[in-house]
Amino acid sequence: MKCSLFSLAGLASTALGARFALHVPNTQLVNPSTLPSSTHAILQSSGPPQEAYLTRSNSFNFYNVSAGSYLVTIHSRDALFEPLRIDVSLEEAVEGSGDKKEVIKSWQTFIGNEWDNKGESRGEGGNGVVLEARLLGKKYYFQERSGFSPLSFLKNPMMLMALFSMVLIFGMPKLMENMDPETRAEFEEMQKQSPLASGGAANPAQAMQNFDLASWMAGKTDTSNSRGHSPAPQGKKRG
Numbered sequence: 399m400k401c402s403l404f405s406l407a408g409l410a411s412t413a414l415g416a417r418f419a420l421h422v423p424n425t426q427l428v429n430p431s432t433l434p435s436s437t438h439a440i441l442q443s444s445g446p447p448q449e450a451y452l453t454r455s456n457s458f459n460f461y462n463v464s465a466g467s468y469l470v471t472i473h474s475r476d477a478l479f480e481p482l483r484i485d486v487s488l489e490e491a492v493e494g495s496g497d498k499k500e501v502i503k504s505w506q507t508f509i510g511n512e513w514d515n516k517g518e519s520r521g522e523g524g525n526g527v528v529l530e531a532r533l534l535g536k537k538y539y540f541q542e543r544s545g546f547s548p549l550s551f552l553k554n555p556m557m558l559m560a561l562f563s564m565v566l567i568f569g570m571p572k573l574m575e576n577m578d579p580e581t582r583a584e585f586e587e588m589q590k591q592s593p594l595a596s597g598g599a600a601n602p603a604q605a606m607q608n609f610d611l612a613s614w615m616a617g618k619t620d621t622s623n624s625r626g627h628s629p630a631p632q633g634k635k636r637g
Contacts, residue, residue, distance in 0.1 A: 416500035
């Protein structure tokens with residue numbers, strides 16, 4: 399009679415299924431108790447899903463889980479958790495005894511990849527094992543408005559252009575005054591040979607429009623303008 403009772407108890411425990419818990423460690427979240435009460439975990443496979451809400455011990459408890467392979471996702475308003483793959487199987491407690499026990503294994507899994515693509519192990523054990531639920535990060539729904547920073551104000555491109563123009567306006571005369579006479583002469587000669595100076599300083603836009611880039615790169619110069627007279631008209635002849 400006793401043997402039959404023990405066998406019935408073993409069958410009842412096997413029929414009830416496995417139980418395990420997902421625990422949120424304090425090392426990843428300073429105070430997991432600050433998570434909203436709506437935080438819950440969903441255990442799903444081919445059948446109907448099973449839900450478990452966050453307890454006071456910062457864990458999600460699942461009961462009566464039959465043998466199979468499951469996906470666990472944790473949904474929270476303020477935190478993002480990694481999905482897990484949990485396999486529940488029945489194995490012999492002692493080889494040849496015929497008694498079976500639940501073995502629970504968990505791995506990191508990746509949404510959108512093949513189911514056999516398993517990541518790192520997140521724990522394994524027998525009935526009642528505690529597995530780790532890792533936090534990926536916190537959720538932020540609003541962007542904090544940054545305060546005034548002089549450095550960001552100076553990084554503005556318009557401010558950089560204005561500062562560069564001020565340096566050229568106020569710095570170049572001082573630089574020209576303190577420049578060596580030979581260097582100053584070379585600089586003035588370079589200004590005379592520039593495309594803007596060739597067309598006259600009165601109208602630099604017209605000088606740029608009439609500037610022949612190909613001739614200038616080839617080293618050709620306008621001899622008529624350099625001598626200071628214009629060519630004779632072709633339509634008139636001397637008698």
